[in-house]
Amino acid sequence: MKDRDPRIQQAANLLTESRAAVAFTGAGLSTPSGIPDFRSPGTGLWARLESDGTDESTIQAFGRDPQTFYQRMKPLFQKIITAEPNAAHYALAELEAKGKIQALVTQNADMLHQRAGSKNVIEIHGSLTEATCIQCYRIAPFRPLLDQYLTDGIVPRCKECGGTMKPNVILTGEQLPVRAMLAAQQAIRQTDLLLVAGTSLAGGPSSALVDSAYLRGLKLVIVNQTPTLLDQVADVIIHADVATILPAINEALRS
Ligand SMILES: [Zn+2]
Helix, strand or coil: CCCCCHHHHHHHHHHHHCCCEEEEECHHHCHHHCCCCCCCCCCCHHHHHHHCCCCCCEHHHHHHCHHHHHHHHHHHHHHHHHCCCCHHHHHHHHHHHCCCEEEEEECCCCCHHHHHCCCCEEECCEEEEEEEECCCCCEEEHHHHHHHHHHHCCCCECCCCCCEEEEEECCECCCCCHHHHHHHHHHHHHCCEEEEECCCCCCHHHHHHHHHHHHCCCEEEEECCCCCCCHHHCCEEECCCHHHHHHHHHHHCCC
């Protein structure tokens, strides 16, 4: 491909020179799969939940009124269970299989990375794989509970104590999962190259992970539609669709 953007080859070269990179992904990775960026200011589902004054996305609101939370999240849940991984997810899985990426830190809870074949996925904003009882902390797979909810509209209850089952995604007011954050910190501490894709890095504590990498002088490749907070200091910055650019970078490794 002779017209290829030289930055794609640059990114591929950095991956080749790296010991093994860490990828850091956000909502932009899944928008090509039809999952709305529910944290984008003003547009996403999350923003709508937070701006109508009812605050269903907070953990306190969930405890008070899980029915409303489930109702409001229903369109997103439905999108997530019907969504398929896109070319960006598959490119990252392939980079891991080739040994170019050793870990994938994601802000997404939609499981599309795992479904695309990524193995070492660190979910720092939680996951929809499981749900936890908010009374006795029993853990159960979320999918059967969700399927039942989508059928009968009744909020999932704990089999043991009757408490409300909450999907293991992090709501406003909850701490990020400690074990995942530690794993992410460790992975980023051990790498020499960070590949940031599909996030503008505006998201609080999880973005601080990336800041710490920059402060340590890691190489930084950023692929995102819109400008990010670290564009100024990145080694390669490409503002374009991740589903086009990540496969192109993967392809460029072979040439
Ligand atoms: Zn329980």
